[in-house]
Amino acid sequence: MKLSRNWLRQYVRLYSTTEELQRAITFLGFEVEGVRQIGLPPLESVVVGEIKTRVKHPDADKLSVCTVDVGPVAGGVRTIVCGAHNCEAGNRVPVALPGAVLPGGFTIKSSKIRGQQSDGMMCSPDELGLSGDHAGLLILDPAAPIGQPINETLPDGDTVFDIEVTPNRPDVLCHIGMARELAAWLKYDVRFPEIKFKGQLTGTPRPDILKGIRVDAPEDCPLYVGIAVSGVKVGPSPAWMQERLAAVGMRPINNLVDAGNFVMLELGQPLHVFDAKKITGRSLIVRRATDGEKLVTLDEKERTLNSRMLVIADEAKPLVIAGIMGGHDAGVDATTTDIVLEAAYFRPQSIRATSRRLGLTSDSAYRFERGVDPQSTLEAARRAIDLILAAAGGTVVGPVLQVGGERRWSRKINVTPDYIRAKLGFDVTDDEMRDALIGLHLPIKGEQETKAGLEWTVAIPSYRRDLGRPIDLVEEVLRIYGTDRVPAAVCTGPALADGDDDPIALFNRRATDYLVGQHFHEVVNYTLRAQPELATWVSAAATSELALANPFVDDQSHLRPTLILGILESLKLNQSRGVPASRLFETGRVFMELNGTVQECVAVGFVLCHNPKERAWLARPEPDFYAVKHHLEILAQMAGIDLAAQELVPVRGAYWGWQEGQSAAAGEMKDGWTVRFGLLNLGMVRAAGVEGKLWAGTLALLPQKLTTPAGHRRYQPFSLFPAALRDLALVVDAARPAAEVRAQLLAAARAATAGGAFTVESIEVFDVYTGVLPLGGTHADGRRGQRGLGENPTGHRGRWNDDDPGLSDCCGGLPVVRSLGEG
């Protein structure tokens, strides 16, 4: 929304500088997004001077030394060194005296130029902020009084403020609206434009111009006003009006259209002017369009309408998309002699829906969809008639045709000054509050003593529909008092008993701390991923479950079901930039399927790889499956999951991009968590443009899984004696998982030692040999691969000898190759 300072000055005294005005607008609650100066800005210490003499500078070819008379007040005749070609004696020119600040912040000082004293500067138009020549001095009217401030000599410039109006304040989408606000801030009165046209509502219409108006859709158009004017002469609008419109970026068109636009920007009510002879049947009909109905709008685009859109039509065709834009063939042109002026109130939702649907917006639509004041519809129409009659002549014919009516408006808010003070938390006197409210045209209609103390009844004008409750007046008082004047205070607040951070936050914090401690770099990637990527890495089903209805760009159309894809992208970026990256992790939400629904999960994921490009003078072991497993066990533990006690299932087939035979999974979403880790599919990683063997791990859990508090830990008795170690070598089928063998061994050992002299504390795998046994035997079932497992049942409270009869029992029927003796 652009506002002209000169335009505002029509309604309110503005003595403030641009900076002060900008500050006022800002602290009234309207962000100033830009300030543009048109023409001559207000300048201090720049006056009219006459060049008396001119001699060549003794030491510079292109400079002249002039004496300039700037009048007795400014110090009489001065010496000024000048580089312009046209500083001839006798010329009157603008002179910036020492101390003057020119546009762009250039301050004039007395100085020596190549050894010659210079007490000021003669100015070019460019140097004064005027457009045009900067090659020569601005030559003024020879009659301009010497010593006169330049702002009095040259025509006024203007300042245009581009402001952001919040959606609750449609009343400020016009100059009167901002003038009201500034008047409250500056504590001045508002001068409203005087309106001469009275607007008779009774009388007989002239059927040759406008027979009548019919509103078929009153729910979308509660009020419609039409006024016919006959005998207008189309031409350019007056210069002052063109200047106003041009200042705020609106192109002047003609005296009829400009009058409508002027009133919209003055009072906030959009208007429309019809050429009466283009209204077939001389009747206006406000109706819904029919589905598929077409209209070419002013911007020469054909619009296809539907039955939810409101149009202003004649008996044959739609003329205007109501409140949004006129038809190309229905507007006024050079041949127009009779017109109908429209002023209406359209339902904001209807305008917004149509505007969105058509992708068509306009100054008019912008105001209607935010809500204009139906109470001032008629007033705006009358103001426009004044301007039209003055600029284009003609006479109003027939009565003001009005369909529908203004709903009665009388809103009052009762508020006590004590309430306002209590909400603010600091002292503002009753008088200050009263002045603020009255200044904002919120008159106090009644003052009464109540149990709660003094109470005011504040009347709310119809254009301030945003005000409805006492709290709304707190803001009004504070706006005028000055929100920057809220006093400082100490931040206090009693501690709250159940104040612990969310378990999700605690988990993320711990996981992050751990992984950072393990030399991982945290990355942050977008939640939204591309559909083909999900189809490749996850499943076809995921692409339908996780799709957005309205993605903005194609490559961000789906929720992420895993963090790995983002981490890969980060890895790829670093690789492509030649940055060695070998350990990355991310925490964040992922979205996973369970029983036909999508579950939002808390997740942590990481990738580690050996970076062949990262050279080191001392070799370190490359990461492997068990390094990943170790990290995941610790992360799972932070989520209350004992991964060692879970069944780990090797990944089979193409599953979420994991490499078969090199990765595993545990847990299912139905248990509230899932862990997947191992090698990322080499082919898929390569296809994704990432180099290397990537070991990765992910943990995803339902938030409620974290929220469930873990049971209190209880102390378990433990042995105070050193353990006795026993090494065993077992021969098993290579296909049998170690955990299974270990479990069998542990169970057998525990059974065999139950109630005995010692207990088996734990069994650990400490060596694995896979291949043909050196002893020469093959396994009974003839499978080629065999695995010798060294198992270590640890016991105490007794010695365990080879000839102990319990030993073979402990092995649970597993063939013992050798008993390796005590470790």
Next chain:
Amino acid sequence: MQATLSALLAKATVEFPRLKSRADFEAAKARYVGPHGEFTVLMKQMGTVAKEQRPALGRLINEAKAQLQVQLDTALARIGEAEIAAQLGPAIDPTLPSPDTGPGTAHPLTLVREEMCRILRKAGFTVVEGPEVETEYYCFDALNTPAEHPARDAQDTFYFPGKARFGNLTKKTPEEKYLLRTHTSSVQIRTMLKGEPPIRIVSPGRVYRRDTSDATHSANFHQIECLYVDKNVTVRDLKALLDYIFAALLGKDTMTRFRPHYFGYTEPSFEVDLSAQHLPKVNKDWIEIGGCGMVDPAVFAGVGYDPDVWSGYAFGMGLERLAMLMYGIDDIRYFYQNDLRFLKQFA
């Protein structure tokens, strides 16, 4: 006997210093003082010696034993030192770099978020999390955003199709649509609906806007919001909190100021400016940092709190924006590219 002892000692004196390993030592020791060792055998001969010779012989044996022990101890100490020396290997060059990677780094957004949470924790605010997929009620209706409000438009907010089913997310009404939350204020609603005042929470989290990505906009970004609900909470209290937060975060000289603004869920509403001359790459006196206000009575009524009893304030801001200000970062996309040369600058 004496001659035998002397010979034995002489032999030991030659033999022990030559021992190289602990095993050799043990073997040699056994040859002398083991159960069948030469010295042991000699001692056993004591019994066969005449009674009157025994004291003298005993003294001789004891002397020899002591000398032998010195030989043993010396040899063992020497071997022990050699073993340690062998373990040590050659001297290291302390100036060579460690081949291990590291250190790891937390993301700058995490650092700023955690710092804010830490500061707020001291003022009694605890972290609350909420879902990123939300429903219209929690994201808009409960926050006093009317059905026709432009923010709700499909042009600005990501929605899910009608058939979408989210398992662990409660809806207020069956017909409301799922969406990606546009602000973390939805967490305030869930918190208020779940508990009773007084409430003092901070909700950091990821939010989504349907917007073009450029140097200052991102399809998802992060917010951090505070909500305080209690009796007699005032505008001045809100100002006090903000002054505290930013003084703690950016230094004691940091000042804040309010500008009136409009949000549906607060009344009065303000935008918050920071005095910014001491921040990197800022050449303005004041810079906008977030929005805040007093919780609108309609929001309280919606969650079943009596607006005549309870009052409160809410404050929210973008984490990216804050991090950009603090570190002088000029492109929001750097946060999401994760170039290690960027990430390593903040730890």
